[in-house]
Amino acid sequence: MHKFGTVALIGPPNAGKSTLMNQLLGQKVAIVSPRPQTTRNRISGILSTDEAQVVFLDTPGIHQLRGKMNRFLLEAAWSALAGADVVVVLLDASLYAAKPYMMDKEIKPLVKPVAETGRPVLVAVNKIDRIKDKAGMLPVLARAAELWPAAEFIPVSALRGQGTDVLLKRILDFIPEGPAMFPEDQISTAPVRFMASEIIREKLFYTLRQELPYTTAVEIEAWDETSREGMTVINAVIYTAQKNHKGMIIGKQGANLKKIGSEARLEIAELLETKVHLELWVKVRDGWTEDPGFLRAMGLGE
Ligand SMILES: Nc1nc2c(ncn2[C@@H]2O[C@H](COP(=O)(O)OP(=O)(O)OP(=O)(O)O)[C@@H](O)[C@H]2O)c(=O)[nH]1
Ligand SMILES: [Mg+2]
Structure with missing residues (x-):
């Protein structure tokens, strides 16, 4: 018997959703950072074994922030629930052990939509x-069970496995039960x-630092695999919503851009299994986080 199904990964920002998906896949698909609101799209990760194929949907964290981009992020998160066979909710137990008052605030908004x-x-x-x-852990588990009587709780470390x-x-x-829908190596x-x-x-x-990453979006402008033998040439634009951020993003004598570029290049080369030449540009796009057309062009929002 072979199984096929979809799992929605949902939870507050920074709970470890992307880390968990990467851990379950045994490979990095979703980006991770120590700061909240890292994930901005619904991102699939496909696990294939002899017995089953499972599509995990990583999602942006559920939060109470305002603004168009934040609304699009929430839509992307909630949309993962439609058609999911199982919902996995991630909670940061270490946060709640230190700050119990965060629990009700973060868990309550999840219960009803997930139950539905x-x-x-x-x-x-x-x-x-x-x-x-x-x-x-005990008070955390006790309060979580009160807030969510219908759920089953499983303690994990997504980071350590x-x-x-x-x-x-x-x-x-x-x-x-169901047949695989994707090639085994996808x-x-x-x-x-x-x-x-x-x-x-x-x-x-x-x-x-600070809010700078939140004003940025990245667009791949050019992707050329043919002009240079054995090398993919990529031009990418980092958009910032604020003029005064441009210089700070580039950094002194381009130090930030250099660091971002060399770290990203290595990782993209690993992903593509080829050499990569990466050029980064920073452009100002005033208030893009409130511009629905641009947000859609960036793949944020349906
Ligand atoms: N110590 C520890 N850190 C973890 C664990 N899981 C995740 N983290 C860390 O928590 C931070 C957030 O992890 P992410 O996977 O980006 O969290 P997320 O829920 O996807 O966050 P958003 O995309 O912003 O909603 C990162 O610094 C992770 O390394 C864990 O089990 N143990
Ligand atoms: Mg994430």
Whole structure:
């Protein structure tokens, strides 16, 4: 018997959704950063084994922020619930152990929309590796069970891979019978160009301070595999919504751009399994985070 199904990964920002997807796939598909609102799209990751093919949908974190881009992010997140066979909710247990008052605020907005899917709910209580005193988990689990009586709770460390085998086994229990829909070696439905732009965006999160990454979007302008033997030449534009951010993004004597470019180039080369020449440009696009046309052009929003 072979199984096929879809799993929505949903949860508050920074809970570890993208980390969990990468861990379950054993390969990096989704970008990860220590800062909230890293993921901006619904991104698929495909796990193929002899017994099953499972499509995971990583999503932007559910938050209460305003603005057009944030509305598009929420739409992308909620849209993953439609058609999912199982919903996996990620929670950051280490955050709640330290700040119990965050729990109600972050969990309550999730319960009703998830319940309305009528699908089984597995709650992955994540980042347990960060909780030194395991007794600190008990009040977190108790309150989570009160807020979400219908859910099943599974402690995990998405980063270290603790408990993720138990989670995967439980997910598979709910995946229906069906043939594989994708070739065995296909890891995502996202095009490589998108993945390259995401890698650049990830490096922005690691290199730039404060709100700078949040004003940026990345567009691949040129992708040339033929002009130079054994090399893919990529031109990418980093858009910023604010004029005064351009210089800060580039950095002193281009230091930031150089760092972002060289880190991204290495990782894109690994993804493409070829040499890569990457050129980055920074352009100002006033207020793009409020411009629906531009947001759609960037793949944000349907
Ligand atoms: N210690 C520890 N850190 C983790 C774990 N899972 C995720 N992290 C870290 O938490 C941060 C956020 O992880 P992401 O996977 O980007 O979180 P996300 O839920 O996808 O965040 P958004 O896309 O912003 O909604 C990163 O610094 C991860 O390395 C874990 O199990 N243990
Ligand atoms: Mg993410």
